[in-house]
Amino acid sequence: MPKSWGESVATHRSAVRDAIKDATWSLVHEHGAAGLSMSQIADRVEISRATLYRYFPDVDSILVEWHTDKVHAHVTQLRHAAADVTDPAERLAAVLTCYATIARGVPRGGELATLLHQGAHLEQAEQQVLDLFAEAITSAVEAGAVRGDVAPADLARYCLYALAAPGGSEASGAVLVPVVLAGLQP
Numbered sequence: 001m002p003k004s005w006g007e008s009v010a011t012h013r014s015a016v017r018d019a020i021k022d023a024t025w026s027l028v029h030e031h032g033a034a035g036l037s038m039s040q041i042a043d044r045v046e047i048s049r050a051t052l053y054r055y056f057p058d059v060d061s062i063l064v065e066w067h068t069d070k071v072h073a074h075v076t077q078l079r080h081a082a083a084d085v086t087d088p089a090e091r092l093a094a095v096l097t098c099y100a101t102i103a104r105g106v107p108r109g110g111e112l113a114t115l116l117h118q119g120a121h122l123e124q125a126e127q128q129v130l131d132l133f134a135e136a137i138t139s140a141v142e143a144g145a146v147r148g149d150v151a152p153a154d155l156a157r158y159c160l161y162a163l164a165a166p167g168g169s170e171a172s173g174a175v176l177v178p179v180v181l182a183g184l185q186p
Contacts, residue, residue: 017055019045021066024059033063071125074102078132089145092136092184096159096177099129103164130156137184147186155184 023044027036036059042052056062081098085091133156140146146155162180 088139
């Protein structure tokens with residue numbers, strides 16, 4: 001098989017997977033997750049159910065893969081926020097602000113949140129976020145901008161849980177960042 005043929009097939013399959021995930025998420029927003037069927041998804045994507053089943057075994061697997069993609073995108077977004085700032089204190093503030101914004105957009109509670117907020121993909125992503133926070137905190141400690149009497153890993157966990165606390169509006173994330181930063185002061 002020529003390389004270009006293989007690449008075009010892989011590109012097509014990837015595009016179909018993405019269309020399936022996008023359609024599923026769209027249907028969840030329109031009608032909710034309860035009762036969502038593979039037939040509805042196939043109709044929305046304009047493929048047969050048989051084709052849909054070649055890509056995913058059930059609705060839950062589609063949603064979990066969609067969520068995994070989003071989690072990876074959020075981690076990448078946090079890495080960019082960290083990379084864009086050189087001053088350690090400002091970098092920490094940028095990373096925490098970015099995370100607070102992301103956290104406020106995450107659905108909480110209900111059947112969908114229960115399905116999506118579990119599993120290895122989420123544990124790995126949380127560890128990546130904690131590591132990123134700890135790196136930013138360590139740099140800020142070395143610059144004298146953050147307290148050094150508590151381990152950076154513990155401070156990272158404090159930041160994560162304080163900013164991801166359920167409830168509140170998107171604006172409350174922006175309000176919490178200075179409160180969290182104040183708790184990190186030497």
